[in-house]
Amino acid sequence: MTISPSSSAQAARENVARQLRDLRRNAGLTVTELASRCGWHHAKTSRIENARTPPSPTDIRLWCRAADALDQAVDLIAASQHAQSLYREWRRRVRTGLAKLQDSYTQLYRSTELLRVYSPVLVPGLLQTDGYARALLSMNARFLEVLDDGAEAAAARLERSQVIHEPGHRYVFLIEEAVLYYQLGNADAMAAQLGYLLTAGALPQVSFGIIPAGTRERVLWPQETFDVHDDTLVSVELLSAEVNVTQPSEIAMYVKAFEQLRGMAVYGAEARALILKAIEALH
Missing domain, CATH: 1.10.260.40 (lambda repressor-like DNA-binding domains)
Known part of the structure; x- marks a missing residue:
């Protein structure tokens, strides 16, 4: 192992x-x-x-x-x-399909009051649209050489994402600007995804920040994708596996990193301007 x-x-x-x-x-x-x-x-x-x-x-x-x-x-x-x-290989987790994997996270999200997500390469799962999620999940299935149930998995992911509208939760999403330019699916799917980010970022329970590519003197280099569930669990996505961190000292390190990354991000009108720029680049 x-x-x-x-x-x-x-x-x-x-x-x-x-x-x-x-x-x-x-x-x-x-x-x-x-x-x-x-x-x-x-x-x-x-x-x-x-x-x-x-x-x-x-x-x-x-x-x-x-x-x-x-x-x-x-x-x-x-x-x-x-x-x-605490260490779960993707190949083992998706043996029965990617759709079931999406469903397996629902309870964790529902039990989290404050979810902090940092993603340097992809739109966070809870903010993904159907076309974007379908392209991503089908790509994952091909890479892992398992059954491609991308359409069903995307539908399950969107169903799971409804938790974002349930009361009692707060979300802080951070992405690197490059995420806006990594195209998944066709241009229409990407445009729909970017358009949704304009809407999702305005939700009262959501804080959506983008770290500009041109940020000078970064205080922290881009990290791996990770989610912080309250202050009790950090889920880290690696190429081969998902690592779940539960030691308080490690969780504190990820929270510190998140806050430093968060300090470099732009929000509101500045974030929307970056998204609109990326939409224009599709044409």
Whole structure:
């Protein structure tokens, strides 16, 4: 399994591995003896204890039974599954289609009071129009070599985006100006997307900022795409996976970065002028 670049994910994985290692040692078993009781090669025990291989629920039950600690299996399985959720590969997440992936985020958005989104390359998902989302999601399906249900996924994404109109939420969106020029779909789809940004930016619950390409003396370089859900979770989008950051120190770092990026953005009339300039460039 790919090692997560997030210390939150790796720390959670190592914590499970350490608990399993302690169970073996407390039972007075060697690596080889535990492996024999579980019916696998001793190298697998070492890989699990060194957090190189994530244990399956069955692995954990066998381990706990071998160490005479079956009563601890349920908690360890839960901890291991939580560790796996912190680093989730896109290929695994989209096996059943991209539409189901869109639906899986709805509850998270509904439970977030303040959502801060920074996107250097794409229009944020909650602000995407049908044509733009369809082109993007179909592109993702082709790249990941999975079923292309881009039309259904786009419809699910737009349905999910209705959360932006529900009371009790605030949104702060930041994009780099270059996002306005990366064309997804045909010119009509792109024009519709840019036109919607003019409308969405005027919603009272939304703050929409654009960091101009010509910003002089940037205080922070462009970052990876990330969402900050209140102050409890940061979701980072990588090419191969989604990393969920839960350690307070890491979350604080992302919040600090967001505020520095936010300080370079323009809003209101200045932001609309940049969008209108991009619309004109389509013709």
